[in-house]
Amino acid sequence: MDFSCSWPYDWMQGDLFFQDCPFCDESSVLVVTEAEKMKLAREGFKTHVVMPCCHEKLTILQIDDDYVWADRPLRK
Secondary structure (H helix, E strand, O other): OOHHHEEEOEEEOOEEEEEEOOOOOOEEEEEOOOHHHHHHHHOOOOEEEEOOOOOOEEEEEEEOOOEEEEOOOOOO
16 A cells, blocks of 8 residues: 555544544544444454544545555645
8 A cells, every 4th residue: 555545543542533634634633433443444444434623534444553544645
């Protein structure tokens, strides 16, 4: 996968947390999502989340220990 399609994340109380939104640059974005969806994403199953700040849909192809990998470039 192309590194431009990745975005760093952290876990916060079982939820996905981005320092900045890859779409609107909002800072400190907490994406509330189902734990099962994130478990499947870690196993390589495609899942979708909606960014709460700008309502942009993010298609996650995979999650590793450091990055969310998406189906389109997230880095400018």
